[in-house]
Amino acid sequence: MEDSPVSLRRIARLFAPHRATLAVVVALIVLSSAVGLAQPFLVRHVIDDALPRQDVRLLLLLVGAMLGVAVATAVIGVVQTWLSTAVGQRVMHRLRSDLFAHLQRQSLGFFTRTRGGDVQSRLVNDIGGMQGVVTQTATSIAANLTVVVGTAVAMVALSWRLALLSLVVVPPAVLLTRQVARMRHRVTGERQRRLADLHVQIEEGLSVSGVLLTKTLGAAPRLTERFEETSADLVGLEIRSRLAGRWRMATMNVVFAAVPAVIYLAAGFPATSGGMTIGTLVAFIALQGGLFRPLMGLLNVGVDLTASMALFSRIFEYADLPVDIEEPATPTRLTRAGARGEVRFEGVGFSYDDGRPVLADIDLHVPAGATLALVGETGSGKSTLASLVPRLHDVTEGRVSIDGVDVRDLALTDLADLVGVVTQETYLMRASVRENLRHARPDATDAEIEQACRDARIHDLVAGLPDGYDTVVGSRGHRFSGGEQQRLAVARTLLRDPAVLVLDEATSALDNRTERALLATLDDLSRTRTTITIAHRLSTVRNADRIAVLHHGRVVESGTHEELLLLGGRYADLVRGGLDAQPAAA
Known part of the structure; x- marks a missing residue:
């Protein structure tokens, strides 16, 4: 929430106990990205060397290397997903357990002031909503950033002219993503608050005591109507969350899809082609196609991370609550066996x-x-x-x-x-x-x-x-x-x-x-x-x-x-x- 900002440094501290595992994950991501970048260059050699010369031995060698790259990236991807998911789930477990323990330490006054459904919503819905971000964000950033940087370098190596043409759409895409992220952040905070209201209504209306009260007062129609209103609000907020900036992002996807056509056009003019071969053009188009997917993934991660700040804010708001009844720093021991009871x-x-x-x-x-x-x-x-x-x-x-x-x-x-x-x-x-x-x-x-x-x-x-x-x-x-x-x-x-x-x-x-x-x-x-x-x-x-x-x-x-x-x-x-x-x- 805007009134309770959360720093990225504090979020990063959640992952501090898992630095070694994360280092292995990042190394696997870099290795997978580096191996994957060999694919376009293998394709160029197939088109420019092996096929024109009918060199079967070279063709078999290149095709075998292409299959080897696919297998290697798949295996590395499975290991990387396993490690990153395990880290994310352990972080979620620690955050959930620490928050539960902290709430257990709160005084009776806190629970008389706070709706029980709101406490449950933060423990279950808010932490659950962060799951994708906590589990996938760090690895997604590392993977997509590595691919983007590596692909950009490879594109420049193949043709710096076409590389500049391809990358010209990146700055407006970044600016557009920031606007979408702010929109998603506001909607996410409001959605979680309404979800907490729904939890409160379920707890109060469907507990044994609540049902008994409802039946004796004939209040069921009013409670049902109130529940429907809250649920309908959630439908609208969920749609707004999913569609926040969707038209803007769709426009960028159209622009990205049009870039290959512009590259083909530029490759046809001597001034911009630089005398590239057909194989180089095919390899470049493959790299360009592989660039925008991780680039959009990187931008979307930024949107999700900004939106999830509303969830982190709600969770840390409870985690930062002062404990009214503290454990003494140096407690005096008085056991039941030795106590008189005065x-x-x-x-x-x-x-x-x-x-x-x-x-x-x-x-x-x-x-x-x-x-x-x-x-x-x-x-x-x-x-x-x-x-x-x-x-x-x-x-x-x-x-x-x-x-x-x-x-x-x-x-x-x-x-x-x-x-x-x-x-x-x-x-x-x-x-x-x-x-x-x-x-x-x-x-x-x-x-x-x-x-x-x-x-x-x-x-x-x-x-x-x-x-x-x-x-x-x-x-x-x-x-x-x-x-x-x-x-x-x-x-x-x-x-x-x-x-x-x-x-x-x-x-x-x-x-x-x-x-x-x-x-x-x-x-x-x-x-x-x-x-x-x-x-x-x-x-x-x-x-x-x-x-x-x-x-x-x-x-x-x-x-x-x-x-x-x-x-x-x-x-x-x-x-x-x-x-x-x-x-x-x-």
């Missing part, structure tokens, strides 16, 4: 990118093995405060620590081992129950998986399915009810055995009986871990060691259930107002 919030404040304060002056201490419950109205900052422990966000003031170590000083992998999170919105992959659980801990045994499910009160249900733990979960877990999904999510987290467990409305979809059974299990498990619970149900929070009441991002009350009731403040108001019956909303 959590402290010290002068914590948090604001989003727009500067809007969400939390301020939070001071809380959760001893190892204790339970902290966070309550308050919707929007009071409970989920945001809990999200600071696993570093889904970073504090803007103060610090959050585990066993005295600032979470920002811990390696992200160590922090993930220490802190387990179960949210109200569970996410299950379209895989078996066993694979979904093992995603949390790949080395978990079947026995450990089943024990985690027993602790989460879901084992009997899973074991009773026709395929048991090998039952495939539907898209986003829709094969199971909301409560069953939550219990699977709890089992998945318990399988990791974290030192700190964050439960953000983790039992909101459970019936009272199942919730009581699960809470009893969690109470038992909490003796060996620290638990931070967010809930709107009184049954979930009343047994907590400490309850913190948040209001407008501040802790306004703190104590046990009985202490806060006796205080008669906001917590008592929440209980009287129906804390037990409020809907589960974070």
Whole structure:
């Protein structure tokens, strides 16, 4: 894109690890071009020497050499294509993998601001659109440039007068190509943006949640109409991209095709022929015909490369995104085996990118093995405060620590081992129950998986399915009810055995009986871990060691259930107002 230019030097750096292979490819290209240039000269000797003198031996020798040239160029071409394609695909693989890894490091805020379809489009469509350029451009430039230079030299050697006549069309062709390239660049950028819109509409309209919403709202006709409009725009942009400058290039092809006629005419005049033989003329025409094809190829590569800059720009725009939550340069090691799980919030404040304060002056201490419950109205900052422990966000003031170590000083992998999170919105992959659980801990045994499910009160249900733990979960877990999904999510987290467990409305979809059974299990498990619970149900929070009441991002009350009731403040108001019956909303 014009507002995000990309330098050719940066693109060239993508190929730096493959310099040796590229050097071999270039050498093969030069060798193939040099061998191929012998063909017109062999033809000249056949016409001027072997045929007029009826020299069969020379004729056989020349014809054999011509066949040898054809075989040699074919073999070299296959090897060169194999090497260049391998290099291009490795570059594509590295670029795609690095971009995916970089996006994985982005904070939760990036994904809440960005459309998922746009991310997918850049990873798949934009990188896929570059494939031809990355795989073929470097070798195409080298091959065509070598042929053009070698052919031009050979033409001058045969007849410098006719060579000047042939090459006079090159400057206007170059200027014309630059205009076409600029046109293609603009169209390509717009096409990729509309393709991203199409991906977004597919993701939002054809996911399980999207289809459910569409059917209940009767919005299918509107979504279909919107999809058709975007698809129609893509048709027009694709046609414009293909036809950009096509009439101008077609005109140049006509001019190039007319050049041989002019050469024949010039060869007929003594002033311009220079006394050339028939063989020389035939060889020159062959060289001239072989010149314009690589010359046009070279110019077209320039068009494709300029157009692809729009794709590189979109990809590097994401690759250059700053990482909000960075790995510490020298992380402090805190392993699960050595962690007690003591959590402290010290002068914590948090604001989003727009500067809007969400939390301020939070001071809380959760001893190892204790339970902290966070309550308050919707929007009071409970989920945001809990999200600071696993570093889904970073504090803007103060610090959050585990066993005295600032979470920002811990390696992200160590922090993930220490802190387990179960949210109200569970996410299950379209895989078996066993694979979904093992995603949390790949080395978990079947026995450990089943024990985690027993602790989460879901084992009997899973074991009773026709395929048991090998039952495939539907898209986003829709094969199971909301409560069953939550219990699977709890089992998945318990399988990791974290030192700190964050439960953000983790039992909101459970019936009272199942919730009581699960809470009893969690109470038992909490003796060996620290638990931070967010809930709107009184049954979930009343047994907590400490309850913190948040209001407008501040802790306004703190104590046990009985202490806060006796205080008669906001917590008592929440209980009287129906804390037990409020809907589960974070």
